[in-house]
Amino acid sequence: MTSSQEIQSGLAEILEEVAGVTPADATPEKSFTDDLDVDSLSMVEIATAVEDKFGVAIPDDELGNIKTVGDAISYIEKNQG
């Protein structure tokens, strides 16, 4: 089981790689689109990278509900094996 803290830092690495987000900015309250300037195609890339890193697939209908970094952390936490 990966801790919430570990998920946050893992997600921050993905965000830096895919979208150039400074890791310190990837905090739970941040909105992907409004605060971090992550567009919809980059969200698809992030979902793929999340599956690789955490073994958690995010279906398209769920991806649309993930608005903030915190949403992504909770989704990964809830659905990891």
Next chain:
Amino acid sequence: MSTPVTDVVVTGLGATTPLGGDVASTWDALLAGRSGVSRITDDWVKDYPAQLVARLATDPAEQIDRVRARRLDRSQQVAVVAAEEAWRDAGAADAGVPAERVAVVLGTGIGGALTLLGQDDVLEQKGPKRVSPFTIPMLMPNGPAAAVGLAIGAKGGVHAPVSACASGAEAIRWGLDLLRFDRADVVLVGGAEACVHPLPMAGFAAMRAMSTRNDEPERASRPFDKARDGFVLGEGAAAIVLERADVAKARGARIHARLAGAGATADGYDLVAPHPDGEGAARAIAAALRDAGLSRTDVGHVNAHATSTPVGDTAEAAAIRSSLGDHVLVSATKSQTGHLLGAAGALESVFTILALREQIVPATANLEDPDDDAAVQALDIVRHEPRRTTLTAAVNDSFGFGGHNIALVFTTA
């Protein structure tokens, strides 16, 4: 005779090429006679008859931001690098030209082949879910133009002519038309190509179009020479900022040269082979001269398309001779840059503009023993070293598979 509705001037130049990462280093290397050609050392090439390539001098991914670069195909990266240099050179960003009056016309021959082929590998190896969401915007042939439009904030239309190796020159002609029809005040034009990959290499080699002089890379591209045996594939981009003369003068822009006229024709002869007499090419040059309101004696220099293929070079020599005469100083700069396909016409227009501005004609490298063809023998092809001269007008020829012929006439500022 038609006369231009609007005077069009060149205010910005940009390039990234096998000779240098910008215009200045490329031009210096050209005049110094350096070659951008080398032999490929990757394992895949060992079964290839043609193993030569003209790789970029500077990796474009190092010239632009990492995150931006990973969403752009290499053909888009080079387009952005060249366009941003041209835009800076023109000083257009600070000139107060409204974005709605800025357009882009930037062509490519092949488009995002590296993305197409790379993502096909991903599909085969990992399945459809692993294919990048950026695949389509990276492979589409309007991708380089669109990336440039975003980079410079152009909102007056973004266009991408595709006419194989004439694409870059065709973009310049479209840009001239846009300005003459008052569709824009400033148009960034150019071409981009980056398709060094086993598949295009195999395809061109299968056409017997590429040089197999593998042991002498720097001597392989030898336009008009008796021993020429094909072109060398190159990669890169070039961009030119065209502007209405009145707009450029009002803002005090530096003017490199004028774009006086353009001509476009089709051979109507064969999908690949040029007309052996260069009939379509000659008509394009004649049309460009009429468009510019100039006569053949005004033209002092031609930057030839001359790719170093056996049939293409003699057809072009015949076309230059019949349309302009024997007095023009001819240069074939692909002898040093390799053939940049859809970027070639743009890069060679940059060279033509610099020749006018600097009053010097680059040499044709590797022209040791000119072809016995009567037209090649008659023409004054500059070789051994660049030639200082007095020029007022110069022509750039470009041709593409499909029978496309474009001629552009530039004059001094």
